[in-house]
Amino acid sequence: MPADFNWAIGGEAGDGIDSTGKIFARALSRAGRHVFTSKDFASRIRGGYTAYKVRTSIDQVESTVDRLDVLIALTQRTVDENIDELHEGSVIIYDGERTSMADLEIPDGMVGMDVPLKSLAEEAGGAIMRNIVALGAACEVTDFPIEHLGSSLEKRFSDKGQSIVENNKTAAELGAEFVAENYEAESTEFEYELETTDEDYVLINGDEAIGMGALAAGCRFYSGYPITPATDVMEYLTGRLERYGGHVVQAEDELSAINMALGAARAGARSMTATSGPGIDLMAETFGLVAQSETPLVICDVMRSGPSTGMPTKQEQGDLNMALFGGHGEIPRFVVAPTTISEAFWKTVEAFNLAEKYQTPVYLIADLEMAVTEQTFPPEAFDMDDVEIDRGKIVDEDEIDEWLDDEGRFRAHAATEDGISPRALPGTTDGAHMSTGLEHNELGRRTEDTEIRVEQVQKRQRKVETAKEREDWSPREFGNPDSDNLVVSWGSNEGTIVEAMDLMDEDAPTSSSCRCRTCSRART
Numbered sequence: 001m002p003a004d005f006n007w008a009i010g011g012e013a014g015d016g017i018d019s020t021g022k023i024f025a026r027a028l029s030r031a032g033r034h035v036f037t038s039k040d041f042a043s044r045i046r047g048g049y050t051a052y053k054v055r056t057s058i059d060q061v062e063s064t065v066d067r068l069d070v071l072i073a074l075t076q077r078t079v080d081e082n083i084d085e086l087h088e089g090s091v092i093i094y095d096g097e098r099t100s101m102a103d104l105e106i107p108d109g110m111v112g113m114d115v116p117l118k119s120l121a122e123e124a125g126g127a128i129m130r131n132i133v134a135l136g137a138a139c140e141v142t143d144f145p146i147e148h149l150g151s152s153l154e155k156r157f158s159d160k161g162q163s164i165v166e167n168n169k170t171a172a173e174l175g176a177e178f179v180a181e182n183y184e185a186e187s188t189e190f191e192y193e194l195e196t197t198d199e200d201y202v203l204i205n206g207d208e209a210i211g212m213g214a215l216a217a218g219c220r221f222y223s224g225y226p227i228t229p230a231t232d233v234m235e236y237l238t239g240r241l242e243r244y245g246g247h248v249v250q251a252e253d254e255l256s257a258i259n260m261a262l263g264a265a266r267a268g269a270r271s272m273t274a275t276s277g278p279g280i281d282l283m284a285e286t287f288g289l290v291a292q293s294e295t296p297l298v299i300c301d302v303m304r305s306g307p308s309t310g311m312p313t314k315q316e317q318g319d320l321n322m323a324l325f326g327g328h329g330e331i332p333r334f335v336v337a338p339t340t341i342s343e344a345f346w347k348t349v350e351a352f353n354l355a356e357k358y359q360t361p362v363y364l365i366a367d368l369e370m371a372v373t374e375q376t377f378p379p380e381a382f383d384m385d386d387v388e389i390d391r392g393k394i395v396d397e398d399e400i401d402e403w404l405d406d407e408g409r410f411r412a413h414a415a416t417e418d419g420i421s422p423r424a425l426p427g428t429t430d431g432a433h434m435s436t437g438l439e440h441n442e443l444g445r446r447t448e449d450t451e452i453r454v455e456q457v458q459k460r461q462r463k464v465e466t467a468k469e470r471e472d473w474s475p476r477e478f479g480n481p482d483s484d485n486l487v488v489s490w491g492s493n494e495g496t497i498v499e500a501m502d503l504m505d506e507d508a509p510t511s512s513s514c515r516c517r518t519c520s521r522a523r524t
Contacts (some may be wrong), residue, residue: 002480004057005192007070007138009131010078014046017074021052022374024138025203028056028150029376031145032197036061036495037374043228043312049077058197058345060376062340062495069192070141072134074098074117086110089191093137095130104274111186113137118503120174125167133167136175141187144194146176183311202377206341206370206492209382210300211236213348214272219298220246221264222272223257224281228312229371230302233274254279258286258299265290266435267295268425270352272364273510274300278309278321284327291331291403292419294413294460296355296362296392298348303367315368317491323363324519330457332464334358337365339476339494342381345368347517349387354471354518357392358420358463370492394424397429403428411442415455419462479512480504487513489490 007024011017018039025035036055042048053068055061068085073094086092088109093478095117115137117130124133132153139146153168179187204212211233214222222241224234238248246269251257257273265271275283280301290297303309305318323335334354338347344366359369395403403411403422412433414421421442424431434444439456441447479501488498497513 003059004055004061004065005070005142005194006053006055006065006068007072007074008051008053008068008082009134010049010051010073011074011131012046013042013044013048013050015050015074016128016131017041017050017052020072020135021054021456023132023149023152023156024135025054025374026155027144028054028194029201029203030151031148031194032199032201033058033194034060034201035203035374035376035377036064037470038064038369039372041313049075049081051081055070056194058195070138072131072138073077074131074134074522091141091186091190093134093141095388097356111183111190113141113183113186115175115178117175120178121171124171124174129168129171132171133175133178136172136177137173137179137327138175140176140179141183141190142192142194143187145173146482148196165523167313169187200379202376202379203342203374205232205372205374206338206344206366207232207302207372208236209341209344210274210348210364210366211240212350214298214343215240215244216345216382217349217352217434218270218382218389219272219352220244220269221249221261222246222273223249223251223264224270224274225251225254225257227254227276229304229368230274230276230279230300231508232371233300233302254282255286258283258297259291261297261299262290262293262295263285265295266293266426270296270298270356272298272352276302276312277322278306278307280319280322281324284322284423287333288329288331290361291327291333291460292437292439293435295435296359297354298351298362298364300348300364300366302371305368313368317367319365320490323365330461332358332360332460333363334360334464334467335363335365336516336518337490337516338370339489339517340376341370341373342377343517345382349389350518353388353390354467356394356423358388358467359392360460360463365409365491368493370522373492393420393422394425394432395428400424400430402430405443409433409443412444413440413442413456413459415442415459417462418466419459419464420466421459471518473517475514475516477512477514481512483512485512488516489513490516 033056038053041050070091073079090110092112096114117133120133121127121130150169157165222237261271261273305314305316336347336351338344351362355362410433438446
């Protein structure tokens with residue numbers, strides 16, 4: 001039996017493709033199987049091709065593959081788009097009333113199962129459930145226990161009432177029964193059987209991991225403006241952040257979002273905003289203000305295809321130069337780029353720590369694939385006991401005296417040896433000071449004195465040099481260190497590279513790879 005199983009459903013936006021894929025992925029996860037998903041969707045609410053793919057195995061899976069074992073086709077285009085990924089032994093579940101396979105080139109040995117999805121769904125309570133009928137059919141083909149699907153349906157539809165839950169369960173059962181009665185021989189010959197285990201896994205996507213990391217890091221203020229594919233960060237935090245005394249604000253635009261986050265950070269709250277490429281462009285001016293005022297702030301950029309509006313629902317890693325070099329003048333900053341979904345959690349925690357330790361903006365960069373992909377992990381991959389919070393040089397009333405000048409004024413931008421000044425939160429006795437985007441002296445008061453200007457620019461840059469000495473930013477390395485073949489990468493393509501290297505190294509380890517995860521630009 002093959003090591004992994006690949007399933008997909010396709011149709012039009014509005015057909016419930018995303019919900020169906022998530023229901024199946026959750027059912028597999030609850031059955032103790034590892035899952036890795038991918039989505040192909042259009043920039044519209046209804047119409048346009050959309051698909052959801054699930055790869056599952058007893059072992060950890062790190063990427064998708066160009067192979068489909070079961071395809072649920074709700075439209076003709078779904079079959080056309082995926083025909084090259086089908087193979088001998090594949091099964092297509094379709095509704096002959098909508099999808100004709102007469103003119104298709106079907107690989108030898110492939111099985112087409114014509115299931116009356118719409119009529120069975122209507123029998124269960126409504127045509128809208130035809131995708132659930134198809135899920136039930138897929139469970140029968142793969143001998144996957146339908147009770148796991150029922151549990152996932154409970155989770156998905158419980159807020160809509162028990163009758164809706166029961167109708168969907170009935171729809172799934174009707175699909176399974178139809179295949180059992182009409183395609184018994186084909187199902188018996190199907191080479192995949194989705195065995196289950198007692199393992200307990202967390203199923204999570206990249207945006208959710210970032211949101212969870214922000215909570216674990218002590219984030220107490222989030223402001224953002226909806227934009228694909230970063231919106232799910234805000235959706236995850238909404239309702240959750242409030243439980244811990246925090247606030248989520250949906251701003252009127254990206255300019256307001258970053259300025260609100262800046263204000264909250266100045267008040268002492270760990271703060272974050274998240275957006276995508278077009279929003280990062282708009283935030284560039286305030287990004288400079290964050291750095292000049294030495295305010296700790298995390299800006300999350302979930303990349304998509306650009307430039308301009310580009311293709312909002314397609315993958316691209318085109319924002320790295322903007323993160324490293326965006327903005328005018330010398331702007332110290334750190335760029336944190338997780339390479340896996342689980343690492344997105346830990347790198348979010350790191351981003352908040354870096355921001356406060358070095359009093360500077362931090363870019364947390366993910367991309368669309370990481371954001372929308374769901375993957376399973378053991379619970380210990382997100383062990384909250386391992387989270388460490390470092391708020392940096394915050395001084396209290398007992399420590400502030402050494403940072404006062406001869407007139408008792410707080411030197412909020414003191415030119416220290418490591419470049420990191422003391423930080424007094426609002427309300428700290430004797431900690432009052434000015435903050436401005438203009439060049440300033442140690443007290444935060446604006447100045448055009450050239451010597452002070454040089455001193456402050458060098459002081460801010462020293463923070464980056466200090467971080468390079470104190471932080472472990474070594475790239476993560478895999479494979480044969482003596483290999484002549486080295487793959488250098490960053491971002492979410494780690495899993496694909498690891499599996500590609502495994503294929504290259506089946507006979508002997510001949511390749512190696514390193515992934516960069518945290519960096520800062522060289523001084524210009």
